[in-house]
Amino acid sequence: MKLYADRLPTAIRQLLTDILAVLWVYLWIRVALWIQDIVEKLAVPGQKLESAGTGIAGNLAEAGSKVGRVPVVGDDLTKPFTGAADAARSIAEAGRDQQQFVDQLALILPLVAIAVPMALIVFLWLPLRLRWMRRAGVAAAVRDDPAGRDLLALRALASQPLSVLTRLGPDIAQSWRAGDPEAVDTLAELELRSLGLRRRRPSPDAPAGALPRG
Missing domain, CATH: 1.10.287 (Helix Hairpins)
Structure with missing residues (x-):
């Protein structure tokens, strides 16, 4: 927690x-x-x-x-x-x-x-x-694990507003389903940011600036 x-x-x-x-x-x-x-x-x-x-x-x-x-x-x-x-x-x-x-x-x-x-x-x-403490605790525990980041990406798709998701691109959900590492990392970062969390270490697969700010 x-x-x-x-x-x-x-x-x-x-x-x-x-x-x-x-x-x-x-x-x-x-x-x-x-x-x-x-x-x-x-x-x-x-x-x-x-x-x-x-x-x-x-x-x-x-x-x-x-x-x-x-x-x-x-x-x-x-x-x-x-x-x-x-x-x-x-x-x-x-x-x-x-x-x-x-x-x-x-x-x-x-x-x-x-x-x-x-x-x-x-x-x-x-x-x-x-509720935040439980969600943030789980997210912090899995944020550096590839499978955990996939779960965070799924959580972002399920809970984030459509207006936020559409800024990531019209095919963000399809890219996630296809297992695109960039899409997974972008969605995972979105979920972490919504909880006020940061990644512990940068991913070499995710290009800088993948997550739009706004």
């Missing part, structure tokens, strides 16, 4: 695209963390509510316990304290519920914020990048 092209313009473009992809992911991770921090601050009122309710309930329960020691009327005097303590516990429970809700939001909202940007990377940029 090949990471970058041999030709400088293509390699620079790939490198810049990779850097932008990494920065894009980093930026949205930072945005997701920022959203999480903002949402988590919403839990502070719930924490205070829980703390206050728990403290008040404890104090009322303690007071009711002391009042309950009064002979004869102790049970009657305890009821208001017990009811108030239960109300305070309800307030504390509401504070806990609010914190749980905020915790869920702090998990869901960052995931939603990062889902679409990450989908663009995973389903658009990454498949194209991996």
